[in-house]
Amino acid sequence: xxxxxxxxxxxxxxxxxxxxxxxxxxxxxxxGHGLMAVLxxxxxxxxxxxxxxxxVAYYHLGGSYVSPFIGNALVAAGGLLGPxxxxxxxxxxxxxxxxxxxxxxxxxxxxxxxxxxxxxxxWGVSVMSGFAIFLFVITLFKSRKLEVVVILFLGLQxxxxxxxxxxxxxxxxxxxxxAIQISDTQAIAENTFGTYWMWAILIILMSAxxxxxxxxxxxxx
Numbered sequence: 001x002x003x004x005x006x007x008x009x010x011x012x013x014x015x016x017x018x019x020x021x022x023x024x025x026x027x028x029x030x031x032g033h034g035l036m037a038v039l040x041x042x043x044x045x046x047x048x049x050x051x052x053x054x055x056v057a058y059y060h061l062g063g064s065y066v067s068p069f070i071g072n073a074l075v076a077a078g079g080l081l082g083p084x085x086x087x088x089x090x091x092x093x094x095x096x097x098x099x100x101x102x103x104x105x106x107x108x109x110x111x112x113x114x115x116x117x118x119x120x121x122x123w124g125v126s127v128m129s130g131f132a133i134f135l136f137v138i139t140l141f142k143s144r145k146l147e148v149v150v151i152l153f154l155g156l157q158x159x160x161x162x163x164x165x166x167x168x169x170x171x172x173x174x175x176x177x178x179a180i181q182i183s184d185t186q187a188i189a190e191n192t193f194g195t196y197w198m199w200a201i202l203i204i205l206m207s208a209x210x211x212x213x214x215x216x217x218x219x220x221x
Contacts, residue, residue, distance in 0.1 A: 001149075005156050019053075023127045024154075025083060025161030026055040031114060032082020033057035036075045041065045047114075049124030054176075073191035076184040077203070080162070080169070084207035087158030088214035090151050095218050097144040100151045107154070108135050155214070162207040169200035 008017060026049050034044035037059035045058040057079065061071040093103035111132040119125055138150055168174075171183045185196040185203065 001152055002156050002160070005153070005160055020127055020130070021157050022053045022161075022164065023049055023123065024131060024157065025164060026053055027114070027124070027128055028083040028086055028158050028161065029079045029165075030055045030057040031110075031118075032085075033075050033079035034059055034118060036078025036082070037061060037064075037071075040071050040074060042071065042075075044118060046118045046120040047124065048121035049119070049127065050121065051123050055124070056176075069191040073188045076187040076191075080184050080203045081206060083158045083161045084210045087155045087160075088210040090155030090158065091211075091214040092217045094148050094151045094155065095220075097148065100148045101144065103151055104135060104139060104147050108132055108139070111135070159207065159211045159214070162204070166200075166204075169203060170197055172196050 027047075030047040030049070034047055034057045037057075038044050040061060041064040042059055042061040043063075045060065047055060047057040049055040059075060061068060061075070064071045066074070090103055090107070093099040111128055115125060115128055115132065119128060135150070138146060162169075168183060169185055172186045173180055173182045175181070182190065183196060185199040188199045189196050
């Protein structure tokens with residue numbers, strides 16, 4: 001299944017199939033930023049997902065129990081590692097029919113919650129509503145095997161989406177709406193130490209480790 005996912009990303013004639021999953025990866029990424037801010041005692045204002053696959057999460061760290069420097073670094077890392085963490089948990093849950101059933105319903109619940117509280121863009125609402133409805137329909141079939149396959153596919157899509165943004169990981173800054181903004185890896189470097197490319201390498205290694213550990217758990221007898 002992992003091989004199929006990678007092949008679908010590489011074939012030029014499957015852009016229509018890749019597109020919604022790219023936006024799903026953006027949703028995981030921006031939710032990682034926002035939820036990390038909440039975990040640190042801050043607030044998650046809203047997120048936007050754009051037609052080109054990009055996105056942005058708006059948050060505040062006022063009242064956070066960590067310093068602004070550490071807080072901003074952790075929020076930036078939350079978006080980069082969020083898809084890998086969630087994907088690894090989904091893959092691990094697929095080992096058990098019961099856990100995969102719970103994971104699928106929790107994922108649907110989080111999607112609905114994000115639609116009600118945080119998503120504030122047309123493309124974000126459209127795509128995530130479509131995913132929530134599709135996954136809800138899957139649950140109506142009451143097929144454990146189908147739910148396991150869907151959870152595995154979504155988990156792999158989530159983890160491997162990290163490697164779809166390699167160019168972003170190794171980007172120091174970019175332009176959005178005529179303004180120059182720093183990347184997440186550069187934000188981590190500015191608020192801690194090192195360089196953006198050093199943190200990019202660390203993010204890739206950590207994501208690969210999470211994928212490997214989730215595979216080992218899934219195949220463990």
